[in-house]
Amino acid sequence: xxxxxxxxxxxxxxxxxxxxxxxxxxxxxxxxxxxxxxxxxxxxxxxxxxxxxxxxxxxxxxxxxxxxxxxxxxxxxxxxxxxxxxxxxxxxxxxxxxxxxxxxxxxxxxxxxxxxxxxxxxxxxxxxxxxxxxxxxxxxxxxxxxxxxxxxxxxxxxxxxxxxxxxxxxxxxxxxxxxxxxxxxxxxxxxxxxxxxxxxxxxxxxxx
Amino acid sequence: xxxxxxxxxxxxxxxxxxxxxxxxxxxxxxxxxxxxxxxxxxxxxxxxxxxxxxxxxxxxxxxxxxxxxxxxxxxxxxxxxxxxxxxxxxxxxxxxxxxxxxxxxxxxxxxxxxxxxxxxxxxxxxxxxxxxxxxxxxxxxxxxxxxxxxxxxxxxxxxxxxxxxxxxxxxxxxxxxxxxxxxxxxxxxxxxxxxxxxxxxxxxxxxxxxxxxxxxxxxxxxxxxxxxxxxxxxxxxxxxxxxxxxxxxxxxxxxxxxxxxxxxxxxxxxxxxxxxxxxxxxxxxxxxxxxxxxxxxxxxxxxxxxxxxxxxxxxxxxxxxxxxxxxxxxxxxxxxxxxxxxxxxxxxxxxxxxxxxxxxxxxxxxxxxxxxxxxxxxxxxxxxxxxxxxxxxxxxxxxxxxxxxxxxxxxxxxxxxxxxxxxxxxxxxxxxxxxxxxxxxxxxxxxxxxxxxxxxxxxxxxxxxxxxxxxxxxxxxxxxxxxxxxxxxxxxxxxxxxxxxxxxxxxxxxxxxxxxxxxxxxxxxxxxxxxxxxxxxxxxxxxxxxxxxxxxxxxxxxxxxxxxxxxxxxxxxxxxxxxxxxxxxxxxxxxxxxxxxxxxxxxxxxxxxxxxxxxxxxxxx
Numbered sequence: 001x002x003x004x005x006x007x008x009x010x011x012x013x014x015x016x017x018x019x020x021x022x023x024x025x026x027x028x029x030x031x032x033x034x035x036x037x038x039x040x041x042x043x044x045x046x047x048x049x050x051x052x053x054x055x056x057x058x059x060x061x062x063x064x065x066x067x068x069x070x071x072x073x074x075x076x077x078x079x080x081x082x083x084x085x086x087x088x089x090x091x092x093x094x095x096x097x098x099x100x101x102x103x104x105x106x107x108x109x110x111x112x113x114x115x116x117x118x119x120x121x122x123x124x125x126x127x128x129x130x131x132x133x134x135x136x137x138x139x140x141x142x143x144x145x146x147x148x149x150x151x152x153x154x155x156x157x158x159x160x161x162x163x164x165x166x167x168x169x170x171x172x173x174x175x176x177x178x179x180x181x182x183x184x185x186x187x188x189x190x191x192x193x194x195x196x197x198x199x200x201x202x203x204x205x206x207x208x
Numbered sequence: 209x210x211x212x213x214x215x216x217x218x219x220x221x222x223x224x225x226x227x228x229x230x231x232x233x234x235x236x237x238x239x240x241x242x243x244x245x246x247x248x249x250x251x252x253x254x255x256x257x258x259x260x261x262x263x264x265x266x267x268x269x270x271x272x273x274x275x276x277x278x279x280x281x282x283x284x285x286x287x288x289x290x291x292x293x294x295x296x297x298x299x300x301x302x303x304x305x306x307x308x309x310x311x312x313x314x315x316x317x318x319x320x321x322x323x324x325x326x327x328x329x330x331x332x333x334x335x336x337x338x339x340x341x342x343x344x345x346x347x348x349x350x351x352x353x354x355x356x357x358x359x360x361x362x363x364x365x366x367x368x369x370x371x372x373x374x375x376x377x378x379x380x381x382x383x384x385x386x387x388x389x390x391x392x393x394x395x396x397x398x399x400x401x402x403x404x405x406x407x408x409x410x411x412x413x414x415x416x417x418x419x420x421x422x423x424x425x426x427x428x429x430x431x432x433x434x435x436x437x438x439x440x441x442x443x444x445x446x447x448x449x450x451x452x453x454x455x456x457x458x459x460x461x462x463x464x465x466x467x468x469x470x471x472x473x474x475x476x477x478x479x480x481x482x483x484x485x486x487x488x489x490x491x492x493x494x495x496x497x498x499x500x501x502x503x504x505x506x507x508x509x510x511x512x513x514x515x516x517x518x519x520x521x522x523x524x525x526x527x528x529x530x531x532x533x534x535x536x537x538x539x540x541x542x543x544x545x546x547x548x549x550x551x552x553x554x555x556x557x558x559x560x561x562x563x564x565x566x567x568x569x570x571x572x573x574x575x576x577x578x579x580x581x582x583x584x585x586x587x588x589x590x591x592x593x594x595x596x597x598x599x600x601x602x603x604x605x606x607x608x609x610x611x612x613x614x615x616x617x618x619x620x621x622x623x624x625x626x627x628x629x630x631x632x633x634x635x636x637x638x639x640x641x642x643x644x645x646x647x648x649x650x651x652x653x654x655x656x657x658x659x660x661x662x663x664x665x666x667x668x669x670x671x672x673x674x675x676x677x678x679x680x681x682x683x684x685x686x687x688x689x690x691x692x693x694x695x696x697x698x699x700x701x702x703x704x705x706x707x708x709x710x711x712x713x714x715x716x717x718x719x720x721x722x723x724x725x726x727x728x729x730x731x732x733x734x735x736x737x738x739x740x741x742x743x744x745x746x747x748x749x750x751x752x753x754x755x756x757x758x759x760x761x762x763x764x765x766x767x768x769x770x771x772x773x774x775x776x777x778x779x780x781x782x783x784x785x786x787x788x789x790x791x792x793x794x795x796x797x798x799x800x801x802x803x804x805x806x807x808x809x810x811x812x813x814x815x816x817x818x819x820x821x822x823x824x825x826x827x828x829x
Contacts, residue, residue, distance in 0.1 A: 003812065021386070025311040029382040032412055036374060040416035043453075047424065047435065047446055054441030133433060137441035140433035144424070159807075166808050175810065 003173050012096040012172070017181035020174050030182045034189050041193050044148060045200060048141040052205070055136025063205030066131060072202045075118045076194065079153075082111035083191040086184045093180055098171045101180070105164055108187065112157050119150050142201070149197055152190050159183050227761035229313035230720055231298045234320050235615060238295030239608075241324055245287035248331065250682060252280035257639070257675040260668050263660040273656035274341035275358065279331075281344030282362065285458070286369060287327040289600050293465045294323075294376055296607045297404045299615045301380065303711035303718070304401045306389025306727045308756065311382035314811070318765035319376035325773040326369025333361035343654060345455065348436035348447035352428055357780055363425040364776040368769070370415050370422070377411030380404055389710075390750040391729035395489065398709040398733075399475075399482060402489050403468030406496040407461050413500065414457035421450035430782045448510060452503035460499040463595065464492060466603025467534060470556045473610055474538050476706050477553040478545025481733060484537040491530035491537075498527045508579045517576040524574035531567055535560060550704070551625030555606035558633045559599065566594025569644065584654070587647025593640045605632065605685070613703035617716045618696055624688040628681045635677025642667045642674075701746065708733040713746035721756045724821055725749040756816040764802050771798030 013019040018027045053062050089104035123143070126132075133143050160183050167176050216224070225233060255276050259267045268276065302310055310316050333339040340362035342350035351359045384397070384405045397405070424447070427433035434440035436447060475482040482488060504512060504520040538560060547553070569591040573579045582588060605628070612620050646667050651658060658664050702712045710727060713735040728750035731737050738746055775795020781788040 003810065025382050025386055028386060029312060029378050032378045032381055036378070036412045036416050039413050040420055043417045043420035043450055046449075047420065050443055050446055051435065051441060054443070056440050059441070133431070137434040137437070137443070140427065140435055140442075144427065144433070162804065162807055175812065179807075 003170075003175055005173065007096065007172065009096040012094075013174075014094065016093065016172070016174060016177035018178070020178075023174065023178035026178045026182055030185055034185065037189065041145075041148070041196070044145045045196065048145045048201065051137040051141040053138055055138050059136050059138070061129075061131050061136070061138065063201075066126065066129075067202050067205050069202060069206055071118065071122060072198060075115050075122075076198050078111050078115040078118070079191055079194050082108045082115070083188055085111065086187045090181060090184050093172070093177060096172060102164055102168065105160055105180075109157055109160055109164075112153055112187075116150060116153050116157070119146070119153075123147075146197060146201065149190065149193055152186075152193070156183070156187050156190055159186070224761070226766050227317075227763045229309075229317050229759050229761055231302050231310050231313070231316060232615070232718060232720070234316050235295045235298035237320055237324075238291045238298060239615070241320075241327065242288050242291030242295055245283050245327060245331075246289075246292065247682070249280055249283035249288050250679065252276050252283065254675060254679055256280060257672040259656060260658075261672040262669065263658050263662070263665050265657055268656070270656040271341065274343075274654070275339035277654055278340045278343050278346075278358075278362075279334075282330065282340070282366070283327075284596075285344060285462070286366060287323075287330070289462050289596070289604065290373060291323055291327075292604050292608075293407075293462065293600075294319075294373075296400075296469065296604075296611055297380060297465065299611055300711050301401050301404050302383065302387070303614070303714060303722060304398045304709050305384060305387060305392050306710050306723060306729060307383065307387040308722045308726075309759065310379050311387055312379045313759040314762055314765065314806075315375050315379050317762065318768060319372040319379065321765045321769035322372030322375065322772065323369045324372075325769045326365045326367070326372065329368060329773055329776055330361055330365030333358055333365075336361075345451055346425070346447075347451075348425065348428075348444040351425060351447075352436045352444075359425070360429055360780045363422045363429070364779060367419065367422045367426070368772050368776060370418055371772075372769075373411055374415045374419075377408040377415070380408040381412065384408070389723075389726050389729055391734075393729075395486065396729055396732045396734070398468075399471035399485075399488055399492070400465070400468035403464040403471075403492055406492050407464045410457045410461050410464075410496050410499060414454045414461065417450045418454035421447055421454070424450075426779065430779055432783075445510060448507055449503070452506045453500075456503040456506065457496075457499045459592075459595070460495060462600045463603075464495065466559075466600045466607075467492065469603050469607040469610065470538065470559055471541075472709070473552045473556045473606055474541045475733075476610075476704060476708055477548050477550055477556075478542045479547075479706050480541055480545040482537070483540040483543070484533070485732060487533055488537050491533040494530040495527060498523065498530070502527065505574060505576075505579070508576045509583045521574050521576045525571060528567065528571055535564060548706075550609075551620070551622055551629060552606045552610040554626060554629045555602045555609070555633075558629065559602045559606070562594060562598030562602065562633075562636070565641075566591060566596075566598050569594065582647065584652055585647035586643045586651045586653055589653045590640050590643035590647060593636075593643070597636050597640065602633075605629070608685075610704075612692075613699050613716070614711055614718075616693075617698050617700070618692050619699045619703055620692050621688050624684055624691070628685045628688065630681075631677050631684060632681030635674050635679075635681060638674025638677060639671050640674070642670050646671070702735075708736040710735055710747065713738065721758060721816055724756075725753055726751050753821050754818050756821070757813055758816060759813045760811055762806075762811070764806050768799050768802040771795045771800075771802060774798060 016023070018024045055061065085104050085107045089101045089108060092101035092104065131139050133139060163176070163179055163183055225237060228234060255268060256273070259265050259273055298310075298316070302308070336357065338356045338358045340346065340354070340358035342354050342359060346359065346362055384401060388397070424433070424435040428435050428437065434442045436442045436444045438444070471482055471488060501523045502520055504516060505524045508517050508520075538556075549557075569587070573582055573588070573591060609620050609625050612618070646664055649664060649667075651662075651664050658668070698716065700716050701714070703716075704712070707713070710729070713727070714722065726749070727734070727747035730748060735746055738748065772795060775792050778788050778790070778792025778795055782792070
């Protein structure tokens with residue numbers, strides 16, 4: 001692969017993420033990886049549901065008392081919007097507009113960081129109430145499920161930031177296009193998992 | 209190429225193997241490491257049989273016995289059988305589909321090194337306060353209260369090596385989907401490639417539940433979580449489910465590649481097309497699918513209720529159908545064939561009755577009410593050794609003899625190979641057949657000794673003497689390997705004379721870029737077709753000679769895995785040693801820094817130029 005090939009919006013392929021064999025492999029391999037990640041989160045969800053509200057006798061914490069939907073709603077909106085802005089970024093990847101893509105990725109990262117900030121606040125709040133990681137089976141399962149998602153967000157933020165910094169001076173080529181694309185796939189996946197967390201953990205916890 | 213390689217010093221060779229991304233060299237690394245752990249697991253097996261040789265034996269203490277059986281099972285499954293299979297997959301699959309390498313050569317190397325460091329970490333437990341002792345299934349009810357660090361070594365070591373396996377699985381899936389040569393349609397793929405494909409899909413979906421289960425175990429034991437502590441609301445059944453959702457597909461992950469190897473061998477040494485090729489493919493896929501539907505048959509006595517037990521019993525029995533399809537297809541491949549009884553063929557023929565016996569006892573256990581009687585008895589031990597040794601290990605030994613010339617361009621001695629087979633095969637049946645009856649007589653598994661008044665003396669003695677034959681077989685095999693390496697007589701292309709698939713069409717020793725020109729596949733058993741038509745090249749080419757793109761070697765996979773290895777010590781000693789958390793952090797920093805280096809530094813590979821290929825120089829290396 002030649003990094004020095006100069007592209008124009010006309011010569012830029014329609015699917016830059018899979019225009020090379022390396023890109024095709026990355027694209028497929030990453031989808032498969034997300035398949036494995038889905039099973040990973042499914043296992044964590046199953047564990048959480050089995051241990052929901054379970055604790056030592058006389059435990060005072062339940063999902064009804066603990067969770068506050070307004071905060072989680074704001075977090076959900078932040079993350080959903082970040083997924084939308086990452087779509088815009090990918091639109092500009094296909095459109096061969098590097099600056100616009102970088103700009104939308106910056107917005108994506110900022111929204112993701114805000115989400116993570118709220119999550120850290122939420123965890124801090126629970127720990128402050130005495131609902132620590134070691135408090136009960138419920139707390140262990142809750143922090144492990146939601147925390148694993150939070151860790152994914154953190155890794156995604158680091159990944160996208162690193163990609164932007166590394167390529168800021170050189171623009172698009174067929175070597176980095178699949179990397180951007182795959183990172184956005186990862187970001188969507190994080191978003192989808194959150195939709196399930198929002199539903200299964202928070203909504204069903206408060207209402208169900 | 210080989211003359212250049214021989215001139216290299218030891219340091220340069222070592223560096224070459226530490227950094228290699230070549231699937232052929234990674235195959236050799238898997239073979240050496242897997243072989244080493246096979247010997248370790250075998251020694252543990254011998255210790256078990258010595259302890260059970262006579263009643264009230266005190267050769268090893270009860271606690272040490274628990275550690276030995278746990279490490280025997282864990283080592284054999286995770287550190288011997290799987291890596292050896294990965295070795296053969298790496299050696300054969302890219303060549304079988306006409307590819308120059310796997311889809312992700314870098315990840316291939318990473319997968320190996322993670323397995324390597326995970327395995328070393330697990331086995332260091334012997335020297336650092338005691339090995340895990342809760343059985344290879346490490347049920348949480350035993351594991352969370354096990355003293356010392358044994359279980360911690362188990363959970364962390366398997367976590368690291370499991371990550372490597374997952375990476376390898378994704379790699380093979382993408383390789384087989386994207387990297388096939390022109391004309392290599394799905395229904396022309398050799399059966400070993402097909403089974404690798406299905407197995408990789410199983411790995412992809414089966415390993416994440418193990419990852420989660422191991423994390424829960426790690427968090428419970430090292431970071432104060434309460435998943436399995438029922439006084440804190442926890443539930444140990446969660447581990448059983450997660451483990452077996454992984455664990456049952458795992459046994460198919462082991463057996464399907466062995467099926468693939470046997471399919472190749474039957475067809476090659478019967479000089480016939482594999483009988484019922486499409487039925488074989490369908491059966492492989494179906495076994496893979498059903499493998500996920502039956503995990504709870506390991507938990508019939510856990511108390512899931514009659515409905516759940518009935519459903520899982522029926523699903524389990526259903527697996528006999530595609531497996532039976534395979535057995536009959538192998539038999540009919542031999543039927544009317546012009547059979548040569550080479551060493552691999554002996555293993556293949558020996559495999560059929562052995563595996564059928566293991567399969568039949570499996571169907572017996574699928575019947576839930578009967579399983580209540582058989583559960584945790586030596587009948588179970590006999591059953592799974594019949595499928596694992598009679599299926600997987602015979603497949604590994606067959607594959608070792610069959611693929612040895614492909615990997616090393618020399619041939620293992622046939623006479624010694626046959627001696628190995630007979631010693632191992634007879635020893636295997638002598639050891640394990642009698643254990644069915646020990647089980648029916650009520651001998652429980654995983655118990656370190658028995659009384660002289662229980663009537664199990666003779667059968668246990670027979671079983672132990674049988675194990676000596678197996679050990680003798682392995683010793684002859686080692687002698688054979690050493691002699692073959694010392695003699696180093698090259699055998700050249702198509703050493704068996706009857707190769708049918710692309711890996712045998714390639715010149716020996718295999719050039720590091722595999723195919724100078726990508727072949728055009730003209731049908732199932734493409735090399736056989738070319739030979740029948742008198743093509744001395746062995747293949748039709750799909751492209752003219754041109755530049756070949758090659759990946760660069762890299763030390764980063766080694767460093768990434770080393771970081772996890774270092775970090776695991778930090779996690780292990782968390783709460784005990786002041787340096788624990790800093791070491792955990794240090795390890796993770798090493799790993800993440802290596803990942804960042806990988807992202808930041810472009811790795812575009814290099815080209816072998818057309819002129820060099822035409823000059824037969826083979827390009828730079």
